[in-house]
Amino acid sequence: MSHRNRPQPLLVTEPIRRVEAGPWAIELLPGCAYSARYVATHAAIGFAFDSQRGLHAIGSDRVHPFVATPNSLAFVPAGCDVLSESSDGGEYLRVIHTEGMEWMGDRAFNNRIDPQAITLALRMRSALLRASLDDDWEVWAFALAERAKEHDALSAPLQGSITHSRMRLLDEFIDAGLEDPLSVQAMAGVLELSEGYFMRAFKSATGKSPHSYLIDRRLAKARARLRDSTASLSEIALTCGFNSQAHMATAFKQRLGVSPAQLRRG
Structure with a gap:
């Protein structure tokens, strides 16, 4: 799940792309190996474009394997202790509200599938790859936060489906x-x-x-x-x-x- 202060990779990767718009900081993290441990200073919404596997401990001292479902939403609240590492990583969008997102709650989650969030994340990735004056970052970031707040979003695949x-x-x-x-x-x-x-x-x-x-x-x-x-x-x-x-x-x-x-x- 969450992310991500990455070490220098062995191979040359795409750069981290970042924009700031009003209270929002939006980052596109390239798919590569990473290892991170930090306390989240701000709440962050994440979107995993790729399948990803590794080890993490989110708000806990228990380290265990994780699997990030492709095209899935994640959320880490402010103050959450995060350890996350993966040998290959995966492309990841991170959206941070620098003035706080108390309305998002204090419960971390990952692997939520939401069709509207997928559309928004793809649009934001495309815009980060080719910056334009017409990009409406604040609207997109707020809309993604609204999707992450929705309680009817689907969680990880159930047994008997695509596990x-x-x-x-x-x-x-x-x-x-x-x-x-x-x-x-x-x-x-x-x-x-x-x-x-x-x-x-x-x-x-x-x-x-x-x-x-x-x-x-x-x-x-x-x-x-x-x-x-x-x-x-x-x-x-x-x-x-x-x-x-x-x-x-x-x-x-x-x-x-x-x-x-x-x-x-x-």
Whole structure:
């Protein structure tokens, strides 16, 4: 879950992107290994774009494994003692109200799936990757805080659906086969589920379709390779499962609002 003063990674990663708007500080943390221990000086809302696993202790002295569900909300209240570490991390949006968010309560949570929060987080990520004078940060940040406050937001997937262990198995299958075409039928088969049931359960668990999630995994790998290798864009496209450099560029523009070349330039 929460985050995150990260150590210097071994590989070159995307920079931490940050904007300040009124009482809000918004950060986009790149997917990389991290280890952090701190007391939260301000309440923070988080959004995990990727699956993430590691160890944490949130408001407790008990350290235990955690799994962050992709496309999920989290919240850490002010004054909460936080220990969190992950060997690979995952892209993460953090929104802090520097003047306090007492109305958010004092209970930490993670793994809430909320369709409106997903839409807001994706919009904010795209804006952080390509800053514009038209960005309405205060409105977006407040709206995300309102979604985190909602009590009817869904929590982590239940047993019998897409459990954390099944999600890990699926991630490993996808990452091992990213260079090749991967069908929804194949992903369902890995979990020994029918295709129809798998599609419904996955959407309920992550807020996205399996196909959309597969594109997210391809983009995440491509973004990492843009920074940690000197491979050409066409080589990166093919090793990440895109049909061509043009196909990859289209996915970047549609999902992130920037081109691969723009991200590589930094």
